[in-house]
Amino acid sequence: xxxxxxxxxxxxxxxxxxxxxxxxxxxxxxxxxxxxxxxxxxxxxxxxxxxxxxxxxxxxxxxxxxxxxxxxxxxxxxxxxxxxxxxxxxxxxxxxxxxxxxxxxxxxxxxxxxxxxxxxxxxxxxxxxxxxxxxxxxxxxxxxx
Numbered sequence: 001x002x003x004x005x006x007x008x009x010x011x012x013x014x015x016x017x018x019x020x021x022x023x024x025x026x027x028x029x030x031x032x033x034x035x036x037x038x039x040x041x042x043x044x045x046x047x048x049x050x051x052x053x054x055x056x057x058x059x060x061x062x063x064x065x066x067x068x069x070x071x072x073x074x075x076x077x078x079x080x081x082x083x084x085x086x087x088x089x090x091x092x093x094x095x096x097x098x099x100x101x102x103x104x105x106x107x108x109x110x111x112x113x114x115x116x117x118x119x120x121x122x123x124x125x126x127x128x129x130x131x132x133x134x135x136x137x138x139x140x141x142x143x144x145x
Contacts, residue, residue: 006096009089016082023075030071034064 041057049057 003096006092009092013085013089016085020078020082023071023078027071030064030068037061
């Protein structure tokens with residue numbers, strides 16, 4: 001049961017990590033797009049462009065920057081969720097390890113007890129076999145010199 005809980009928490013953690021990776025890739029791609037668009041606008045400005053084209057370049061640049069801001073906020077939220085999930089997974093793992101160790105100790109104690117009982121039975125059987133066939137001595141005979 002604890003192992004399945006640990007596996008479920010690990011799967012959730014992997015999903016969080018994949019989401020973080022995806023948003024980071026989007027941010028990198030958008031940063032590259034912003035850089036490329038700014039370079040292209042700068043080159044066009046040197047060559048000469050109309051005011052409408054310059055205004056359109058500025059507007060689209062602002063839209064990209066707004067999207068970048070939203071993605072960075074989303075990344076912060078996902079990082080926080082990933083850290084929380086990491087803690088949940090760590091707790092589930094610790095609980096499983098504690099129960100596993102406890103089960104192992106209880107099993108070892110059980111094996112030791114069974115071993116003691118088996119040895120006791122062997123000892124009793126040895127004593128019984130040793131006393132069979134011997135005449136029993138009374139207490140008076142044992143006390144005489």
